[in-house]
Amino acid sequence: xxxxxxxxxxxxxxxxxxxxxxxxxxxxxxxxxxxxxxxxxxxxxxxxxxxxxxxxxxxxxxxxxxxxxxxxxxxxxxxxxxxxxxxxxxxxxxxxxxxxxxxxxxxxxxxxxxxxxxxxxxxxxxxxxxxxxxxxxxxxxxxxxxxxxxxxxxxxxxxxxxxxxxxxxxxxxxxxxxxxxxxxxxxxxxxxxxxxxxxxxxxxxxxxxxxxxxxxxxxxxxxxxxxxxxxxxxxxxxxxxxxxxxxxxxxxxxxxxxxxxxxxxxxxxxxxxxxxxxxxxxxxxxxxxxxxxxxxxxxxxxxxxxxxxxxxxxxxxxxxxxxxxxxxxxxxxxxxxxxxxxxxx
Amino acid sequence: xxxxxxxxxxxxxxxxxxxxxxxxxxxxxxxxxxxxxxxxxxxxxxxxxxxxxxxxxxxxxxxxxxxxxxxxxxxxxxxxxxxxxxxxxxxxxxxxxxxxxxxxxxxxxxxxxxxxxxxxxxxxxxxxxxxxxxxxxxxxxxxxxxxxxxxxxxxxxxxxxxxxxx
Numbered sequence: 001x002x003x004x005x006x007x008x009x010x011x012x013x014x015x016x017x018x019x020x021x022x023x024x025x026x027x028x029x030x031x032x033x034x035x036x037x038x039x040x041x042x043x044x045x046x047x048x049x050x051x052x053x054x055x056x057x058x059x060x061x062x063x064x065x066x067x068x069x070x071x072x073x074x075x076x077x078x079x080x081x082x083x084x085x086x087x088x089x090x091x092x093x094x095x096x097x098x099x100x101x102x103x104x105x106x107x108x109x110x111x112x113x114x115x116x117x118x119x120x121x122x123x124x125x126x127x128x129x130x131x132x133x134x135x136x137x138x139x140x141x142x143x144x145x146x147x148x149x150x151x152x153x154x155x156x157x158x159x160x161x162x163x164x165x166x167x168x169x170x171x172x173x174x175x176x177x178x179x180x181x182x183x184x185x186x187x188x189x190x191x192x193x194x195x196x197x198x199x200x201x202x203x204x205x206x207x208x209x210x211x212x213x214x215x216x217x218x219x220x221x222x223x224x225x226x227x228x229x230x231x232x233x234x235x236x237x238x239x240x241x242x243x244x245x246x247x248x249x250x251x252x253x254x255x256x257x258x259x260x261x262x263x264x265x266x267x268x269x270x271x272x273x274x275x276x277x278x279x280x281x282x283x284x285x286x287x288x289x290x291x292x293x294x295x296x297x298x299x300x301x302x303x304x305x306x307x308x309x310x311x312x313x314x315x316x317x318x319x320x321x322x323x324x325x326x327x328x329x330x331x332x333x334x335x336x337x338x339x340x341x342x343x344x345x
Numbered sequence: 346x347x348x349x350x351x352x353x354x355x356x357x358x359x360x361x362x363x364x365x366x367x368x369x370x371x372x373x374x375x376x377x378x379x380x381x382x383x384x385x386x387x388x389x390x391x392x393x394x395x396x397x398x399x400x401x402x403x404x405x406x407x408x409x410x411x412x413x414x415x416x417x418x419x420x421x422x423x424x425x426x427x428x429x430x431x432x433x434x435x436x437x438x439x440x441x442x443x444x445x446x447x448x449x450x451x452x453x454x455x456x457x458x459x460x461x462x463x464x465x466x467x468x469x470x471x472x473x474x475x476x477x478x479x480x481x482x483x484x485x486x487x488x489x490x491x492x493x494x495x496x497x498x499x500x501x502x503x504x505x506x507x508x509x510x511x
Contacts, residue, residue: 010357010443011433019365019429023422026369034411037404049401056398060405067406 040071050078050095055088062091066098069285076106083110089128093135100139104286104320107139115146118162123155130158134165138261138291139320141171151179156188163191167198171294173265177203181212189221196227204262205234206269240272247273250280260291264298271302281309281325286318293321297328300335307332354437360447364428368454372421373414375458379465380410387470413480417461420487424454427491445502452498453491460490 011019035041042064049061062079065072079102082095100107110132117129133140133147147169150162163183166176180203183195199205199213216228236242243266249259250273263270263277273295280292293313296303310332313325377399384395402408428450435443464483468476 008436008438009434010354010361010437011429016429016433019362019433020426023365023369023425027422030373030415034404037411042404054397057401060401063406064404 040068043068043072043074046072047075047078050075050082055086055091058082058086058088058091059094062094062098066094066101069101070103072098072102076103080106080109083132084113089131092128092132096132097135097137100136101285101287104139104290104318107136108142108320111136111140111143115143118146118150123153123158126150126153126155126158127161130161130165134161134168137168138171138264138294139287140165140169141294144169144172144175148175148179151182156186156190159183159186159188159191160194163194163198167202170203170261170265171298173267173298177206177209181209184213184216184224189224192221192224193227196224196231200227200230200234204265205231205236206266207236210236243270243272246270247276250276256280256288257291260288260295264291264295267298268300268302270295271299274299274303274306278306278309281313286316286321289313289316289318289321290324293324293328297324297331300332301339303328303332304336354440357432357435357437357443357447361428361432364432364447364450364454365425368421368425368428369418371458372418372424372461375421375461376414376417376465377410379462380469383466383469416480416484417465417487419484420457420491421454423488424450424457424491427453441506441508444506445499448502448506449495449498452496452501453494456490456494456497457487461487 037045046061046065046068049057050065052058052061062082065075065079076099079095079099083092083099086092086095096107096110099110114129114132117125118133120126120129130147130150133143136143144166147162147166150158151166153159153162163180166179170176180195180198183191186192186195196216199209203209205213210232213228213231217225217232219225219228243263246259246263246266249255250263260277260280263273277292277295280288281296283289283292293310296306296310299306307329310325310329314322314329316322316325381392381395381399384390384398385392390398399410403411432443432446432450435446437443461483464479464486468479
């Protein structure tokens, strides 16, 4: 420092270098903090947070564990407990949503726990059951028949939650779309609005649904008419360009789950997206492999060339994926056989 | 005579170091400080609860306060490097040059601070679905505002610190 007094500049070159080095060190420490607080490194801390008294802490911890994915397997027991026994509905749904990204079998356990509760005497229990099943998304496909039955529940909030859950599950598409269309004629304005909202923002719209929605543009309830307008203004989901863009989206990890889910709901119309979907049967994440199998299975005869790849999927490490693959093979073979039969003179 | 030559250069050295680290740390802490202040002052949340909620959401998906802090800090880090390389290498024999540069850099820093503070306050006080986009655009806007602020500072410096007539 004694050299400063005689320095011809405000700081000596050595001081400047040291400051720059200090800055690099500071940024490195910030990077280290981020690295230690995210990904699999954060799992032990997040598991501890799941035991916190404050529900908001448990919710945030569950959301972060969901982001970590299969590497957060150590959190499964705590997340299962939170999804099924926590007193806060939001904590239940956050844990269930995380489970589907970590372990499909655990997610199915949550589904099995809540399906009987759809028939509970207590309306609040039925509402929570619908909300949790919805948060499991397409993984809760086997719960669809039970949710369809709840569509006629006496409690309007149960009916609303059931429609939201069905839209979130999305597959198989035909009975869900039929239930949502029925919801548009519900006696409760809240349920009608919820059904219209699902068409506007969640469920992909095919031509028959667009035709069914068109009269709603003149609905006396302005909010429903507006939602119908939003739905009809959406790009046609079964349009070639739209399928092409979904096919491109599956190649990007950030939009992959969404795009696969949309393709699975579009069924045979999504056949053009088969090629980008096929490699995803080998993805690291079970949820992606599951969605890929569901999307391919829904394509029907158009996915005939995927049968060989699907046969390899029969050996998948995840039982839920194996089940989806088996269903897809059976569906494609069945649809192909019937279309060949119909083509014969 | 010796004391008068050394004192201003010593002050400038301190000012350069303070400006450098103040810009780096201030840029990072500014959004976090505003978040906490809005919780405590506007939403009347006790500080301990606001702090707990803040730390909880630092790395939480959909919130990621850490990333927001980092994004805001980027232009301030650039400013810090500029302070170091622009002011730090100024010859002390001509005191007018470092002074004018210091005022220019102060103008840039002040402008960036006001712009960043206002943006963060607006996002928090008037929440909107697209509000988070402001966090993405803010670093670019701050980088663009830096030379403008510097230019204004230099103009002010030219007015306030005229060159002594020979």
